[in-house]
Amino acid sequence: MSVFYPNGQPYKGKSQAVQSGPASEIVYGHRGMSLEEDLNVTNRYYIETDQAVIYKKPTPIQIVHVDYPKRSAAKITEAYFRRASTTDYNGIYRGRYIDFEAKETTHENYIPLKNFHRHQVEHMKRIKRHGGIGFIIVKFTKRSEIFLLDADYLAAAWDESLNGGRKSIPKRIFQDHGSLIPQKYLPRVDYLQNVCEVYF
Amino acid sequence: MSVFYPNGQPYKGKSQAVQSGPASEIVYGHRGMSLEEDLNVTNRYYIETDQAVIYKKPTPIQIVHVDYPKRSAAKITEAYFRRASTTDYNGIYRGRYIDFEAKETTHENYIPLKNFHRHQVEHMKRIKRHGGIGFIIVKFTKRSEIFLLDADYLAAAWDESLNGGRKSIPKRIFQDHGSLIPQKYLPRVDYLQNVCEVYF
Secondary structure, eight states: OOOBOTTSOBOOOHHHHHHHHHHHHHHHHHHTSOHHHHHHHHHHHHHHTTSOEEEEOOOOEEEEEEEOOTTSOOEEEEEEEOOOSSOSEEEEETTEEEEEEEEEEOOSSEEEGGGSOHHHHHHHHHHHHTTOEEEEEEEETTTTEEEEEEHHHHHHHHHHHHTTOOSEEEHHHHHHHSEEOOBOSSSSBOHHHHHHHHHO | OOOBOTTSOBOOOHHHHHHHHHHHHHHHHHHTSOHHHHHHHHHHHHHHTTSOEEEEOOOOEEEEEEEOOTTSOOEEEEEEEOOOSSOSEEEEETTEEEEEEEEEEOOSSEEEGGGSOHHHHHHHHHHHHTTOEEEEEEEETTTTEEEEEEHHHHHHHHHHHHTTOOSEEEHHHHHHHSEEOOBOSSSSBOHHHHHHHHHO
16 A cells, blocks of 8 residues: 655655665765766676676776885885877677777767777777677666767767767667667676677 | 809899899898888778777786876876786777787797786687687787787797796797787788687
């Protein structure tokens, strides 16, 4: 039996509220995680369960000065971030080469193309030409939805933008041509399910 | 007609000696390059000629402090080198996932196993189990010889060393089971020729 407050909102019994406490704590904790953290935990899970061997590449750094103090570790005292010439993630799954880039956007209905750069788009075109699997993973943070989309759609949007087209990929493209990645406790962002469906 | 000195060595005509001059100049210049530099140039050549897409991963760095000065690039002021959990190089060639580690040794007849570490050996075992191609490239600098050797031989030597066996891989293993990589002007270290012979 449902009970309603005078304003029409359903009454939730005290015990229910208490029960949902710890569960929603976990969910909120999870929501606070960045896509990158979630993917790192997911990839570690894939390696531990021997499903795939996929890693995030280290951030490229231009090292300018290093101190070598006696009896302690070399200390980098001047360095700068460099732009990556490839995507962030690659590895192997069921004998196939896997390559992808992961991005978050706070926009509700699109992701700006400036989240990617030319070298990455060219890299993914090359990967596909050589028989690899290439895609992007995009998290729309407002609704906490994560999609996998084949790199061909990124390349098409990129090329269109160079010819005066829009400077973003609409969420509709992800809904129509991509696939929604299941989010769970473990693995958190189970994108290999989508890779299976789309490429195998 | 061959002409011999009294000691039995063949006589090489003057014109021959002059011809070999410029060629050996190139070789000496080449010898000064590290294996890593040679592989980077080689991999760039493979990408430019669209033969393969293989990159060296950036060195993993633990960043401790970053300054964000106004109107200029973020400056890392404290950071440390971390040990890589995978190999240095990976990518795709003729549809197959490629993974390798490259090392130089000054020892004439062996390479010490301490040039590799446990995570790398485990990583290469995983790669092979998942259908990838995994190997090591080792340069014996004394004679400037570079070999490709399948990762199984590294794993076998590693496991033997844990059971009290020798702490190195003898050059004989490279000569008997590996393959000598051709060194030329371009590409400098043409290891894809060896990959072709060994794995395709």
